[in-house]
Amino acid sequence: MKALEKFMQKVKPKSDGKFPIAHAIWDGTYTFLFVPGHTNKNGVHIRDSVDLKRTMIIVVMALIPALLFGMYNVGHQHFLAIGECLAGDNVCNLFWDKFLFGAIKVLPLVVISYGVGLGVEFIFAAINKHPIQEGFLVSGMLIPLIVPVDIPWAMLAVAVVFAVIIGKEIFGGTGMNVLNVALVTRAFLFFAYPTKMSGDKVWTNTSLEEGQSLVDGYSGATPLGNAVEGGVEAIPSIMESVIGFVPGSIGETSVIAIGIGALLLLFTGIASWRIMLSTFVGGYVMCLIFNAVAGENLFMAVPALHQLALGGFAFGLVFMATDPVTGTQTNSGKWVYGFVIGFLAILIRVANPAYPEGMMLAILIGNVCAPLIDHVVINSNIKKRLKRVKTA
Amino acid sequence: MSKDVRIRKGVNIKLKGVAEKLYDNPVSTSDIVLKPTDFPGLIPKLSVKIGDKVKAGSPIFYNKENDKVLFTSPISGEVTEINRGEKRKILEVKVKADGDIAYETFKQGDPSSMSREEVLDNMLKSGVWPFIRQRPFDIVANPMDAPKAIHVTAFDSAPLAPDYGFVAHGQGEILQAGLDALAKLTSGKVHLNITGNANADAAFTAAKNVQINKISGPHPAGNVGIQMHHIEPINKGEVVWVLNALDVLTIGKLFKEGKFDASRAVVVAGSKVTAPKYVKTVLGANVSDILKGKTEEGGRYISGNPLTGTQIKEDGHLGFYNYQLTVIPAGGENRFMGWLPFLGFNGFSLSRTSFSFLAPNKERDLDANMNGEERAFVMAGEYEKVFPMNIYPVHLVKSMITQDIDLMESLGVYEVAPEDFALCEYGCTSKIETQKIVREALDLVRKETT
Numbered sequence: 001m002k003a004l005e006k007f008m009q010k011v012k013p014k015s016d017g018k019f020p021i022a023h024a025i026w027d028g029t030y031t032f033l034f035v036p037g038h039t040n041k042n043g044v045h046i047r048d049s050v051d052l053k054r055t056m057i058i059v060v061m062a063l064i065p066a067l068l069f070g071m072y073n074v075g076h077q078h079f080l081a082i083g084e085c086l087a088g089d090n091v092c093n094l095f096w097d098k099f100l101f102g103a104i105k106v107l108p109l110v111v112i113s114y115g116v117g118l119g120v121e122f123i124f125a126a127i128n129k130h131p132i133q134e135g136f137l138v139s140g141m142l143i144p145l146i147v148p149v150d151i152p153w154a155m156l157a158v159a160v161v162f163a164v165i166i167g168k169e170i171f172g173g174t175g176m177n178v179l180n181v182a183l184v185t186r187a188f189l190f191f192a193y194p195t196k197m198s199g200d201k202v203w204t205n206t207s208l209e210e211g212q213s214l215v216d217g218y219s220g221a222t223p224l225g226n227a228v229e230g231g232v233e234a235i236p237s238i239m240e241s242v243i244g245f246v247p248g249s250i251g252e253t254s255v256i257a258i259g260i261g262a263l264l265l266l267f268t269g270i271a272s273w274r275i276m277l278s279t280f281v282g283g284y285v286m287c288l289i290f291n292a293v294a295g296e297n298l299f300m301a302v303p304a305l306h307q308l309a310l311g312g313f314a315f316g317l318v319f320m321a322t323d324p325v326t327g328t329q330t331n332s333g334k335w336v337y338g339f340v341i342g343f344l345a346i347l348i349r350v351a352n353p354a355y356p357e358g359m360m361l362a363i364l365i366g367n368v369c370a371p372l373i374d375h376v377v378i379n380s381n382i383k384k385r386l387k388r389v390k391t392a
Numbered sequence: 393m394s395k396d397v398r399i400r401k402g403v404n405i406k407l408k409g410v411a412e413k414l415y416d417n418p419v420s421t422s423d424i425v426l427k428p429t430d431f432p433g434l435i436p437k438l439s440v441k442i443g444d445k446v447k448a449g450s451p452i453f454y455n456k457e458n459d460k461v462l463f464t465s466p467i468s469g470e471v472t473e474i475n476r477g478e479k480r481k482i483l484e485v486k487v488k489a490d491g492d493i494a495y496e497t498f499k500q501g502d503p504s505s506m507s508r509e510e511v512l513d514n515m516l517k518s519g520v521w522p523f524i525r526q527r528p529f530d531i532v533a534n535p536m537d538a539p540k541a542i543h544v545t546a547f548d549s550a551p552l553a554p555d556y557g558f559v560a561h562g563q564g565e566i567l568q569a570g571l572d573a574l575a576k577l578t579s580g581k582v583h584l585n586i587t588g589n590a591n592a593d594a595a596f597t598a599a600k601n602v603q604i605n606k607i608s609g610p611h612p613a614g615n616v617g618i619q620m621h622h623i624e625p626i627n628k629g630e631v632v633w634v635l636n637a638l639d640v641l642t643i644g645k646l647f648k649e650g651k652f653d654a655s656r657a658v659v660v661a662g663s664k665v666t667a668p669k670y671v672k673t674v675l676g677a678n679v680s681d682i683l684k685g686k687t688e689e690g691g692r693y694i695s696g697n698p699l700t701g702t703q704i705k706e707d708g709h710l711g712f713y714n715y716q717l718t719v720i721p722a723g724g725e726n727r728f729m730g731w732l733p734f735l736g737f738n739g740f741s742l743s744r745t746s747f748s749f750l751a752p753n754k755e756r757d758l759d760a761n762m763n764g765e766e767r768a769f770v771m772a773g774e775y776e777k778v779f780p781m782n783i784y785p786v787h788l789v790k791s792m793i794t795q796d797i798d799l800m801e802s803l804g805v806y807e808v809a810p811e812d813f814a815l816c817e818y819g820c821t822s823k824i825e826t827q828k829i830v831r832e833a834l835d836l837v838r839k840e841t842t
Contacts, residue, residue, distance in 0.1 A: 001728045035730030039760040043827035045698040048819045049739025051764025053731035175768025268744045324772040382802040389627045
């Protein structure tokens with residue numbers, strides 16, 4: 001380690017040199033390798049061992065199960081589409097083929113997301129002359145997991161640039177953004193390139209080699225895509241949705257893989273259990289309301305738990321709604337915030353046929369409302385204090 | 393009518409090097425230093441020059457805004473140094489000891505039979521006045537004010553802190569004299585806030601003429617600001633005076649003996665101290681006299697506790713308010729991949745990102761490393777976990793950063809002191825210097841509103 005440290009110190013570029021970005025990149029790498037031995041100057045002399053790097057890495061770790069499952073499922077869906085494996089044969093045959101195929105499709109997206117996003121961050125770090133902040137470590141992993149596998153690389157790159165600059169850096173960078181950066185990426189793609197983000201062609205890779213053909217009657221639509229078109233009978237059973245061998249965005253399909261990540265986040269206390277629980281309750285309540293008024297509408301009549309297991313609800317609930325920067329900061333605010341997101345997500349999903357999934361828009365709306373919710377909570381605290389003056 | 397308060401939010405940080413409840417040989421210091429920087433917001437005016445002979449109780453400097461508030465020498469000797477910083481700001485005044493302490497004489501007698509003016513005058517002249525601090529702003533109290541109440545904390549819950557009961561044991565009469573003096577100063581009550589975590593010493597429980605409140609729970613339960621908030625929160629426009637029970641002993645001695653006897657017991661603690669014990673010395677003492685041969689190499693010397701204390705040099709001096717001298721490892725090494733979660737068993741995290749939560753009572757050897765770099769506020773809810781007041785700490789701190797005085801007022805800036813934010817600062821993922829922000833904001837609000 002000493003040798004590496006010496007080497008890093010040797011190649012250190014000057015911060016006021018010709019290429020300030022070189023220093024920014026060096027600084028980012030160096031502090032990644034070594035937590036600098038800065039000591040406390042004012043105030044406390046001892047400090048908690050946690051820092052932002054550690055916090056962010058834990059979220060990335062929590063995303064790994066969803067990523068691995070997503071890779072496998074990409075391959076699985078592909079081989080299903082070309083008829084090389086049968087429906088129901090989830091794990092037995094072609095296990096490594098599926099995984100490898102998925103990895104080849106998914107890893108480039110991860111690399112593009114991190115490469116482009118961190119590139120923009122480094123440029124801003126160099127311009128603003130501050131060290132790079134770790135927020136994008138998580139965003140960069142979230143982005144590939146919430147896009148369809150066949151998203152063109154250039155579009156993804158453009159969307160990431162847009163999200164990092166407009167979604168984050170113009171507000172001042174990590175910790176200052178109003179909207180979740182990963183969701184800004186997705187919203188940008190969704191509205192700028194709708195044909196690549198919805199419909200039934202994008203969720204499964206159906207590129208064919210010689211001698212291969214799609215199976216008869218193949219439809220690559222996601223369960224929710226099917227449902228809004230009236231094909232509610234075709235939605236997978238609750239068991240299938242929980243396990244996740246269905247078409248969808250890369251990381252969103254398996255509730256189990258997401259659940260493993262959720263356990264890590266809840267255990268470490270990094271994600272708020274209040275938000276997770278209240279989002280779930282919000283969605284559940286909306287489902288029950290729909291169930292009650294369903295009548296002939298089969299989609300409204302889908303049982304609540306089944307409805308919540310579909311689509312991106314679970315992924316958004318665990319990884320996006322709980323973003324500490326864009327969510328509410330106060331504990332009572334978190335209850336309201338989560339409930340609103342869950343409620344709106346199901347409302348948009350079921351009631352608006354133009355948007356087969358409502359989680360993205362619900363969380364973005366929640367992000368926008370979060371400061372307002374906090375404002376109300378804090379004002380009640382202020383009023384209490386004023387009242388004390390009057391009665392005293 | 394006493395109150396029982398239970399603090400739930402907070403944490404006791406257990407450190408290695410807890411002092412044994414034994415007195416080491418008393419140490420006579422070679423010199424003492426008075427630091428105007430111990431008193432936030434004070435503009436000092438010197439009353440002495442180099443070469444002047446002073447007695448214990450002779451004024452060294454006074455408050456420019458109120459020349460009745462004197463800061464007096466704790467020992468007798470000769471003024472040898474006046475150290476100044478930028479813009480000739482006075483940093484230290486050093487008095488070299490001349491052996492036996494000669495005292496100025498002040499009025500002696502039972503404070504309960506004196507008038508308020510006599511008590512006030514005696515306290516101001518002798519130099520015990522600055523022990524009394526006021527909320528809001530956490531500064532030396534203004535003798536012109538009429539405080540709503542006076543709060544005395546009878547325990548310190550900070551890491552490695554002295555046990556006030558051990559120090560005050562058997563000094564009930566002196567304490568009572570001090571409390572009687574305080575009772576003269578307010579038309580309201582004097583509150584003595586004792587610990588509910590253990591049996592408080594008889595010197596405290598037997599106190600009369602005061603309301604005794606019992607406070608239990610983890611640190612910061614011993615912070616007088618936290619206690620006040622739960623007993624009777626302070627509102628805009630009100631003033632409450634606060635001090636700690638050991639300072640009341642010094643005030644008591646003034647009335648019992650008619651002199652400014654600044655001798656005090658100091659706890660010497662921390663993992664770099666070979667045999668941590670209590671030692672009897674004097675206010676402002678030179679720590680090299682106290683620590684001679686008792687510490688290991690590579691320590692950081694702190695006058696006070698590791699959360700709120702001031703870093704001093706190896707041959708620095710104790711602060712005016714400090715009854716604790718802590719020596720912890722200085723730190724400063726880079727750590728390879730130090731951010732990896734669940735590794736490294738030496739740190740102590742308030743979050744569950746390391747396994748330290750499995751053994752919250754294990755004594756740890758923490759060094760002065762920041763364990764990261766300063767970042768923007770990201771994590772939500774971590775300040776609230778260790779901030780036992782009905783105040784939103786993050787929002788208050790943010791309003792302080794943006795210097796929004798109206799917002800600070802409505803969020804409760806008058807109730808807080810920097811020390812109340814020490815645990816927030818400890819656990820802050822973004823390594824923000826919260827106490828510094830709070831101190832600067834209090835100074836700003838004071839400047840703008842008075």
